[in-house]
Amino acid sequence: MIPQSYIQEVLERNDVVDVVQSYVQLRHRGRTYTGLCPFHNEKTPSFVVYPDTQSFYCFGCGAGGDTITFMKKIANLDYVEAVKSLASRAGMPLPQEDDQAGRQRSRILAMNKDAARYFFQQLNAPGEQAAQARAYWHRRGLSDGTIRKFGLGYAPDDFSGLQRYLRQRGYTDQEMLEAGLIKRSQKGNLHNTFWNRVMTPIIDLRGNVIAFGGRVLDDSKPKYVNSPETLVYKKSRTLFALNVAKKDPSRRYILCEGYMDVISLHQAGFGTAVCACGTALTEEQVKLLTNYADEVVLAYDSDEAGQKATARSLGLFKNTPIKVTVLNIPGAKDPDEFIKKNGADAFGRLLDKSANGIEYNLEKLRSRYDLSTDNGKVEYLRDALTLLASGLTPTEREIYAGRIAEQTNVSKATVLNQLESTVRRVSDRQRRQRQRDLQKEMVPAQIKVPYSLGGDKALAAVNAEQQLLAAMLKDPSRIPALRDRVDPGDLIMPEDQELCRALYGLPPQTGTTVLTALGSQLGEEGMSLAAQLLARNSDNALTARDVELFVQRIKQRTTAKAQAPQSEEEMRRRLEALTKAKTQSNTQS
Ligand SMILES: [Zn+2]
Incomplete structure (x- = not known):
């Protein structure tokens, strides 16, 4: 038996996206990632990875589960082997130690x-x-x-x-x-x-x-x-002073180069200053920061080493939800020196108007071209406009267009004109891509049960019981209250009953994701069902009112059941036959 705390650490160190990515080429889209399913043959991607629930689900073949399930299936391992393999992937000692x-x-x-x-x-x-x-x-x-x-x-x-x-x-x-x-x-x-x-x-x-x-x-x-x-x-997983910074209500963090900067910033009232410990910033530290920060200001030294570190760090933040800005510290080599010279208030103002990543990249781009030649100007203009074309407000575009105009001696009107057409080109491309993605995801996301077979009452009931399970999967704190109200035997589909029992049997505080906590109790099909329910509801907020409606619908049916036991049995048999037919047709496709 592997201790739950160990499994939790294994999962903390193996993000589902990272693990899947070493086998499947994934494309980032909104809050999810998609790719070609490694478990069935397909030409258009129906395999989706969900970082927020640390799960995956294939809308084509129904394979689904958590990181451990993925490892089991892809490498053909049993549960313990999969956990061990993930542990060694993260450089952890084996569980028996x-x-x-x-x-x-x-x-x-x-x-x-x-x-x-x-x-x-x-x-x-x-x-x-x-x-x-x-x-x-x-x-x-x-x-x-x-x-x-x-x-x-x-x-x-x-x-x-x-x-x-x-x-x-x-x-x-x-x-x-x-x-x-x-x-x-x-x-x-x-x-x-x-x-x-x-x-x-x-x-x-x-x-x-x-x-x-x-x-x-x-x-x-x-x-x-x-x-x-x-x-x-572990150096690469530690941020100095994060233990203090996490208590600060501000979600704007200041990333410094050394301990001294951090400590003097805290003393000056900037409670969210942190730094890496004796290394360059790592991906793990960036991931850690995403739990606490919405915005990070890079406040490295103004010397060459500091600028290199800035460029490197900007790259690390690129695919995170964190907004990164770069602090320009005029007339001082680091934040510590600046505060000593000019005081904390001046530093606060500096933070507020800190240059954003675009400005920094623009500056870097400019230093790459020789703007005294026509050729240099044209190339700079082309690259700069592409850089400005996405993710900026119209006001920001206006400002930067003005700056580029000055640098290149091209009129501002011309720059703005070209920028407009670049923006149009880029957003057209993005919109076409989004439409293609949407089409792919919408189609297979519903269970297709012909009305003639089960009757729409049964369908509605199956839908309600599965949505109720989804609500528990998404928010396990609902489980204790529902345990008293809905009996697993009240549910129609046997696999729904099984999942319901497993959910009711979860210890109160598992620490891991629900899916992983279920992993030791459910078989492959159960895990796949749970992952499917999470996937279907990835964008649905299931409210307390929704839950109430699901419960009532299930209750209505169980009351009716007492009056007509035979038709109930019949209905279940039909639905089972139906699911089997559905699974078969899926494996054939
Ligand atoms: Zn598949």
Whole structure:
């Protein structure tokens, strides 16, 4: 039995879109992705992936389920094998190691907490060294309140102070090595990882100290030393200060280059500043940010490295719902310096008018062409207009057209004219594509049951019971109330009854998606039905009033059933025959 928490982590690290994409070429469309179904032969795509419910469904052959179902089917694996395969895809240790790893993890976390306490004590200790460390933080403009809030500290200039401190608290050298707090030298001696450095603890979303960043007090090298990756610390998945930022009501985040920028921005009242930890920004960090931010302002240094990082990061945000803007910091090398020179209010104004991604890209485009030649101007104009043609308001277009006119010495009227025709061309293309997509999706999305066979009452009842199941799948918090009102035996179709029982049997707080929680109870057909119901209702908000109507319709029929038991049995038999016929015709197509 694989622990539910492990399965949850496997799914967190394996987005359904990523996994499917390594087998199927997908095209992004609105909130969904489509492609050619890998489970049946087709020429036009009817296979749809839904990131919001982490599910997939094929409107052609009815294959559907969650990420684990997909893995099972595509690689022909059983449930446990599929989970293991996804785990190794994400670089996770195998599930049976889970318990021991869990113990080791909590041991490292406890040790890190003690180490953080030690560094903080050392910062506030008597003596010349500690005074210099305190002076360093103060020189950087940090108040004692900020130092306390971020748990900043000092690792004194000795090789084994922390090691002795941790030994006294019962940690072994082996454990300290695993936590990355001490290291083995080439000669084989153990020594502290950090000495004579000011220390910044890195804290995860649950408030655990997972790593440290250490910086020298002067200009000696190396300037920064960071904790190595450990069982509890993965650089690429961590954003510094997100644990603080997530409490801020603002959904506009400021992405900085280093810890110092982040801390001084927080002190200046910008509570959503975060940064990557000792790496360039990663896709995982961007994905993490989408949970908290609607807008991200890139506030990297104005030097060449910072500009490169900006360009790279813009690329990472391209396919996310986050609006990205780029901060232009005039007359200062980073936000920290700007705030010291001009104050927090000036920085706030800077944020409000921060250039958006278009402006940044336009600037980049311009530097690529030689605008003193006619050829350069023509090429720049062509690329710039394509860039401006989608996703801008008319006012924005007007502004940028003006700027391009200035840069190229072409009249603004001409630029606007050309822009209009580019916009028309681009949106025509997009509209044709949308129509094609719609046609594809509309047709197979309904169950076709001829009225003559089941009678429209039975049809309406089947529809109501399936919509009721969909409502539970979409919002499992409805399950307890419905459990008391609708008996699974009240439903007509046996597969609906089975799904209903499985839903009623779910533990209250599963943590995973409903589909995944059902995965261990339902067979392939049950999963496919659940995925189908979610897919059909992907754009429907099923309200409490809808649910009430479904329940009443089911109730009406069960009352009638008591009066005419025979016709009921007959109806069920007919509907079953019908579904079988439908499945067969699908597998043939
Ligand atoms: Zn298919």
